[in-house]
Amino acid sequence: MQKVKLGWYGPEVSEICFGSLAISPLQGKVSAREGTDLLQYAFERGITWVDTAEIYDNYARLAPALGRFPEVRVVSKSYAVSGQEMRLSIEKARKALQRDTLDVFLLHEQESAHTLRGHAGAWQELQEAKSKGLVSWIGISTHAVAGVRAGALQPGLDIIHPLLNHLGLGIIDGNLAEMLAALAFAAELGLGIYAMKVLGGGHLALETEKALAFVHKIEAVQAMALGMSSRDEIDFNLAVLAGREVDQELRTRVKQQERKLHVADWCQGCGRCLPACPQGALHLGQKVVVDQEACLLCGYCGRACPHFCLKII
Numbered sequence: 200m201q202k203v204k205l206g207w208y209g210p211e212v213s214e215i216c217f218g219s220l221a222i223s224p225l226q227g228k229v230s231a232r233e234g235t236d237l238l239q240y241a242f243e244r245g246i247t248w249v250d251t252a253e254i255y256d257n258y259a260r261l262a263p264a265l266g267r268f269p270e271v272r273v274v275s276k277s278y279a280v281s282g283q284e285m286r287l288s289i290e291k292a293r294k295a296l297q298r299d300t301l302d303v304f305l306l307h308e309q310e311s312a313h314t315l316r317g318h319a320g321a322w323q324e325l326q327e328a329k330s331k332g333l334v335s336w337i338g339i340s341t342h343a344v345a346g347v348r349a350g351a352l353q354p355g356l357d358i359i360h361p362l363l364n365h366l367g368l369g370i371i372d373g374n375l376a377e378m379l380a381a382l383a384f385a386a387e388l389g390l391g392i393y394a395m396k397v398l399g400g401g402h403l404a405l406e407t408e409k410a411l412a413f414v415h416k417i418e419a420v421q422a423m424a425l426g427m428s429s430r431d432e433i434d435f436n437l438a439v440l441a442g443r444e445v446d447q448e449l450r451t452r453v454k455q456q457e458r459k460l461h462v463a464d465w466c467q468g469c470g471r472c473l474p475a476c477p478q479g480a481l482h483l484g485q486k487v488v489v490d491q492e493a494c495l496l497c498g499y500c501g502r503a504c505p506h507f508c509l510k511i512i
C-alpha cells in the first residue's frame with residue numbers, strides 16, 4: 200500500500216484509512232468480533248490507520264486490533280462544544296482505545312467559520328491536549344465548502360477531513376468545483392487532507408474504480424477513508440489503488456452489496472430523528488420518509504430514534 204504524508208507536518212500513513220463507521224453498531228453490518236477481525240485483516244495488508252468517532256460507538260471493537268498493531272494510527276472526533284466536553288471526549292477515547300496519545304483528534308462536522316466560533320472552547324481544549332502530548336495532530340471533519348475554508352484559516356489546525364466524491368454528492372453548501380477550490384486553498388497552506396464519502400455513502404458503489412481514481416488524482420488530497428465491512432471490500436480497494444487487475448468474481452461480489460436506509464412500519468412520525476441527519480435527508484409524512492438520493496447511509500439518525508425504527512439494510 201502506497202504511503203503518503205498528511206500535509207507538511209502530519210504523519211506518514213497509507214493512502215487508505217480504514218473508515219470504521221462501516222463496522223460500528225450504527226450501521227449494524229457486522230458483529231463486534233467480525234469488526235475487530237476485519238480491522239486486523241486490513242492492518243495485515245498494509246493499512247496503517249483507522250478513522251473513528253465518538254458517535255460511532257465502536258471504540259471497544261477497535262481496541263483489540265489496535266492493541267495487536269501498536270504502530271497503527273488512530274483518528275477520532277467529537278461534537279464537543281465546550282472545553283469540558285472536549286476534555287471528556289479525549290479522555291473517553293484514550294481510555295477506551297487504550298492509547299496514551301491519540302494520533303489525530305477532530306471536531307466533528309464543522310460547517311463554517313460560524314460553527315467553529317461556536318466550538319471555540321472545544322478547540323482551545325484540543326490545542327491544550329496537543330501541547331500536553333495527549334493528541335498529536337488536530338483538525339476538523341466537514342461536509343461543507345465553507346467548513347474547509349474556515350478550517351484552513353483556523354489557527355493551530357493540522358488536518359481537514361472533507362466530504363469529496365466525483366459527483367459532489369453530499370456537499371451541503373456548494374458544488375464539486377467549489378469544494379475542489381477550497382481544498383486546493385487548504386493544501387497550499389500545508390494542511391493534511393483525507394477525504395470521506397468517496398463512494399457517496401454507497402451511491403457510487405457501482406463505479407468504485409472511477410470514484411477511487413478521481414480522489415487519488417486530486418493533488419490537494421493525500422489520502423481517503425474508505426468504509427469497509429468485508430474482506431472482499433478491503434481486497435478490492437487495495438487492488439484498485441495499487442493499480443492491480445481485479446478478479447472478476449471479487450468485483451461481482453463487492454458490487455452486489457447494495458444497501459439503503461429502511462424505516463420500520465412502527466415509526467410514529469414524531470420527528471425526533473430529523474435533526475440528527477446532517478444531509479437533510481429525512482422528512483415527515485405519516486411516518487418519516489427518507490430521500491434515498493440524499494441519504495449517505497451514515498446511520499446517525501438510527502441513534503436518535505427511541506423506537507429503533509431506522510436501520511441500514
Ligand code: SF4
Pocket residue numbers: 460475476477478479480481489493494495496497498499500501
Ligand atoms: S437519513 Fe441522514 S442521518 Fe440517516 S443514514 Fe441517511 S444521511 Fe445518515
Ligand code: SF4
Pocket residue numbers: 462465466467468469470471472473486487503504505506507508509
Ligand atoms: S423514525 Fe423514530 S424518531 Fe424518526 S419519526 Fe419515526 S419514530 Fe420518530
